[in-house]
Amino acid sequence: MKAYQLKVQIKNSHPPIWRRVIVPSGITFQYLSEILNVTMGWIGYHLHSFEFFHSGISVEMKSDELNFFDDMDNKSLDEQETVIDTFLEKENTFTYIYDFGDFWEHKVAVEKVLYDYEYSYAQVLKYKGETPYEDCGGIYGYYEMQDILSNPRHPQYKQTKEWVEEQITQKYDLESINEVLSELKGMNFDATLKEILTEYSKSELVEIAKVHHLSGYSKYKKAELVEFLVGELLSKEVMCRYFRFLNEDEIQFLEGEERTRKVFLQDTRYVYLLEGGYAGVYADWEDSVFCLPEEVKAAYRENCTEEWKKERQDAETFLMYFNVAAELYGICPVENVVELYRRDTRIEKDGFSVLAFLKDVPEDKKCFVLQGSQIVLSLYKEKNEYNRLLREQQGEEFYIPSQEEIECLGKKGYLPFGKNMEQLKAFFIKEGKEEKEDAELLCRTIQFIIRIGGTMEEILDMLENAFLEYDEVMEDNRLRGKLFFKIENVWKETNTVVMRGNAEKAETSAQTANDKIILFPGKKY
Template sequence: MGYQLKITIKNSRPPIWRRIIVPEHITFVDLDNIIEAAFGWTHDHMFAFKFGNWEEEFVGTPFGSDEDTADVCIDPWMEEGISFSYIYDFGDDWVHTIKVEKIVPYEERYPQVTKYKGPNMIEDCGGIWGFYEYIDEAEPFDMEAVNEKFRTWNLAETYPEAEDDWMADEDEYREAMEMFGKLLSGLTGEDEESQKEIEGLMEAMKIHEDNLRETVPPLMSLEDVFMCYTKEDLKYIAKMHGFTGYNKFKKNELAQWLKNHLLETVFMKEILLKASEDELNLFEKAIKENGIIMNEDIISRYFLLGTYGGYNSELEFYRVPVDVQEKYEKICTPEFKKECAIGHRFLAYCDSAVFLYGVIPVKKFVEIYNSYEDTDMDIKEAGQRIRELIDRGEPYALREGLLMDEDLLEEDLFRFIMEIQAPFSYYIPEDKEEFIKYGQTDSQAPDEKTQFFIDYLHKKFHKKSPEDMLIFMQMQDGIRMNADVEELIEVLARWDCKISSQKQILEAEKQIFRLSNYIRKWDYKGHTAEETRQKDKKIIQFPGGRKVYPNDPCPCGSGKKYKHCCGKNK
């Protein structure tokens, strides 16, 4: 798990900021090092993190001191949606506002900058007001170089791990995990031999899983799980769920108190309703089969699984305690399951609408939803459901009656997208399952028009599944986001597709231009360039002053470079 932070220099105009994902279980000293590297500070001054009305403060010096208070874990303070301050150099008083945008799945032990605005900062220039007098001397921020530096870091975990009293045969487990690793490494069953190997590995995994169910002691109560944690772990869980009044308890009292609160019908129903369809399916599978092997990143990704189950990280074995199972069975009436199904369906529609259009009026979204589902949901109910999805962390935004990808809020990009989209109608498939599938997979599956690109990867670079599909998905994402052809060729290079000669470059450009005809884009309200061309039978105009570079694929969808097509005589 990790924390997505947006860190902004206070009073900078336009705002200077970095969006950074940092791993959990690090200290405020680690976070200071991350921030200083991301803004170009040089560790020459004291720093402090402050929460609320200065009620919590963590102070550090450049070289460490007995008076420092920053060598504590950040986790208890990283609550989604909160903001706090980081002050660097108590003379120039550089204040950084830090917002915890979301808690995200993240396995790495190093930080990563994902977006940024503005240059590096300048030391000893008199603070933010003096900075603008010397801004021409500020070095540009190099995200690639900083992330390369971050990748060499290996931040130690400072947060106590749960105790582990479960036992199993280590040799048997290791052998099974090696087999499972082979499955994950890319066996796909493309031929009879590999299919047989997969079936053999799956059978071995099933036998190992059955053995774990026999040898690992059952969990009778959620309280048993909590007793394997430290008191700080339990306090953190209570805080994550928004509980108060838990600081007065001893560890065993807190474990029982927390269990009682989490098994309250109203509270558990709320968590179940917010769970995704995949998460509920895994939870039910663990109950039905009396435990399942599961990767730790799945546990950290899913709130329901992490709240109501016990996990042995060494064995990668997950179980649901008996008292949780009994409560779940009482809650899950046919009516409740129907309510969950409606919520999952609505989420799938939102995912697909955002994938295809980027931004869409809620009114139009409701029209699409009702036409497919034959219902009469109104705009008010849809808006409420969308807000609930946003509150639980879905990457949407709701503004001015528009549902959109949250990234389009940056600098009001959604207005620019809507201006480009204006001439087009919405792409709405006749088959509602096709519509939903875009959101479920967050991609456009290969078909008879795009299979040529998969074949190109096979023939020229000897790429096989699943690598070929991952490349295909990254390429279509780049095309959807209007990446230029050079950036897309770099994507191929990162996948070790050797493109060095001019002939190879021209061939790659040709394949990319051809592929761009068949990728559904926000610019065309979910249509492909080919579909818009067939409909209008004329060159598409480029509204809104859209910037098109000479070597970009021409937005008309011809497959040619802009300079050889619509831009030829300009």
């Protein structure tokens, strides 16, 4: 693979303190800083930056504490998302600064570009000089200490010797340094699919094979299994089947020119590509950087034709109908969903292909489980909950939703608001001082709780945490009564799983003499 041979020397060190190291291409400056710290023998707990004086560009750490970016000009870049290649091939020297207090300046010279480097990690080839002590005052403070330690009669000898003995800087050991570098994990943004898969353990590779319903892999050793998976994952059959369930962000990633995408650590938009073995990821404390190998993008362009894209859209719509049916009915025969889909799309589906499709759907893409020839909302998959819902639904006919209702629930996550829900939203805006978007979110959440068979306690628990004026409203008899009355009216018009998607018709509450509202027998608020 491609790599760079660097010579890193501490400025103003006499005799020179330097290291010659090879680093892989395609890595970020953040990863390069980790490599350089290990290479030089630094512990790595100080701040750092890279300076390219010829181009006038600096590559900085992202630090909320120091707010570096508040005063940065447009020539300062974030080390977490800046790859080294362009810079190292444009300029043959740059400066690495470690510890803004001691200010260790390193002159880094790019000695050569290698195209046949055999490792995916950095390795030190040669070195000269021991690593200076951390926090000793920089290069001149280090030499001053050396002078003191060379003279036992110096008045500061004992104090300096004791301080040095407490330091954790160790004697430079080339073999140990290279061992640490080989275990240092960072994302190589030029990595091939084979290199990404090689980073997994054999058991993890087996899980990837299972995700794709592959067979015949148990006979392989790890290296052979990697080769097997590379071929299978790039094949048209496997790729087209798995990619049916990609989200729009993942499709845009595949079709765009960029090889990497940086997201917050909790962002899961690209996890499906990762779970399928198609992408690599580098994560730190705050962010994740996903990387797509070029051969994956090339295979996508070749395998996933315009006809396939239309089939994928159809599959996405078909799955939406099942998710909507699960949320509306709780328990629903598969054939009922197929009939709704046929009604709106005029597309016929045979039973065998439908069941095969449902078995292929990833767990995180559906809100239901398949039990025989029916789907069950995941909340009711346990036997006791399932039987309880069946008893409550007894005698109810299935509600027939319109195409508009299906698309609203499937794409937006809620059913169209009725008159009573609009009045509840207006209450949150006027009396609760909520913004329009926040009021709508409260209403959607209330609708969801009612739809899936939730209770008034759950609605109040949610409001206590999410409604800013909750305490004030609950302490005011008039406002509390208005809130409960409006929720009661919303309850009557909301489609629920308990009634197989139908809305409640009967009275559910009554006003009592002591001005409390009873929404269910025996439960007062």
